[in-house]
Amino acid sequence: MLDHDEASLSGTAQRLPRILIAGEFSAGKSQLINALAGQKVVPSGVTATALPPVWLVGGAQGITRVDSNDQAKPVDRLTGAGVMSTKYFILGSDAPLLASFDLIDTPGSSDPNMPADCWERMLGYADMVIWCTNAVQAWRQSEKAVWDEMPEHLVGTGMLLLTHLDKLHDTRSCDKLMRRVRREAGDYFGTICGASLIDPDHITELAAEIAAQAAALTVLPGAEAPAVDRARNPEPAAEQPADVQAVVPRRVKARHVPETAGHGNGVVPLFDPTTKAVAETDGLVDNYGATPKTPAATGGVATETWERLTRGHDLTRPDILNACIAQLLGELDGEFERMHWRQDTQLRSGPRG
Template sequence: MNSMRKRERPALPDLTSAQSPQAAAKPRKLRVLVAGEFSAGKTSLINGLLGEKVLPSHVTATALPPIWLVHGRDRGQIWIDKEEVARPLCDLAQLNLEKARYCVIAHGAPILERIDIIDTPGSSDPNMPMESWQRMLRYADLVIWCTNATQAWRQSEKAVWDAMPQALLEQPMLVVTHGDRLPDERTRARLMRRVQREAGEVFPTIRLAALTDAQDVAQIGREIERLIGQIGQPSGETNETVAKFVRERDVIAFPKPRMPVKPRRLRSARLIKAEGAELPEVTDAEPLILDSPLPDYPPAEPASMPGPARALWEELTAGHAFTDAADVLAHVEHLLDRLDARAADEPEPAYATRRSTP
């Protein structure tokens, strides 16, 4: 038995609490929580499982709360405040992080017909408190832990995993991401032997994957389905807010006007004060009450596709946190090499040739 399981664990959400008779009578979809350290490739893995880029994965997107993905039409989405009140969400980039506890987004990906996926902030992200992702553990039935191949399974990751609730330690999976950044098969084999030796007793399933390889991502998806097939009774707590969102309406994007809006001339605050009138009060959006029928919201506009150069840059920097100027320049030089190779119709150089091997 691994020594990490023997040590006393810090108090975290209790996942063994009894379910209500109503929840037990109606089985629900299992929930897979994807966790890991900052820049471990969690969001890139989830986008791969969904089949398209649904969640932002660039560096500035790390300052997001947990995102709960459910199956539904037209990408409806809401955000949940600290009082568990659901509100419409138009744009993740405009989300107030001080008020938001987590978001719920509906998407039509086939995998979401069988499971829910919860994306969490990095456990080592300096911009996000630990409790922002730890509070979501109570809702999980299975945890997928992502670790970067260039520095896989660090002591800081072991410390976090040592505090995991017991109910989530039965069938976890460790995904060693960014396998394409390793230079050759010999390095990959050496890395996997070390990870298996140090984490094999904790993780019954360990897989190395290149997140840019569709076959690798598909293999991870099959492993997830195999693991959830072995789970009998869900251990995660019920969440009525998410259940109502899925049950009552799967399209929540932004309210449409109740009546045609006539254009009006805007006046500055200085002119309003000069006329002796009071400025209009600016308040937050009214809470979205899920107990009542929801209005018919229009579907969200699909995101525009990036150009070839920008798409290549997003591929090279997916899940990567830049640490210094030299790191940025190395990526830029490799981007130029790839573009030159494409223009000359030559084989594209491997990024691993520019990095030191672990």
């Protein structure tokens, strides 16, 4: 029998039931969870083969990684963690069914790339198991061998679900399969049923059946999981004292670099994109939301271009304001390049006379 610390069982119904989804590789476990949740909450198929168990919790936020020493730490993704150093992930979800019970997704029991301990260690937390078996080759000898070693508190109470029922060609084949499976696996499960995971009606009926069985559990034998409890009910953040003022960072404006005097050809740059543009746009950002003022008429190219680009536009709208600024910078950059081109042309051609 798999190792199981009976002394760690909670034996109480003061929390939500925990339903562990298990089965051999490619039996449809993650697909079942996503179908029940009505959204893709866990990876499925090839992308899930190197993923540690995922504990789905309603009311929690984000993702928490629980390592092999039961230390919990928030992370930003499910992938990238070692399968042996990670005990399980806690994944918060707003799926409605998680208001009634938790779901624990586990790696395939027959996956050659995953040590058996990766999923077996989660059995102690479970109150009930849904074992997924592919209808095309349902209830193999390897699956029976697993259930011969299953913890006693999970035997006779769970569900054997024949997945991918849509791949069977006719009703007669389905009936024959169900009779065989009930005969061979009836002692291990409280319920044996089949479903197509792509049929909405099947999923609706299956969700109702699972919810009913979870509600009927009067004793919840799964072990305590403090990290999950903390994720479900996070401690409120400490309030900041009223007399402490938040520090607001101030924008540091670029210094205006004086124009270099004495240009040999008498041409003075109209616009330096590293200085003047930053200073002008900083003023717009500092007064964000205020009614923009028309720049004082100086006769400069930048002012004339700005007046032309913004004429008739509502500059109180951030999207329009940003678009005008971008267009202004683009035109001035183009003018700057044309100016240098004229300079180079004059230098190459030499003085006229």
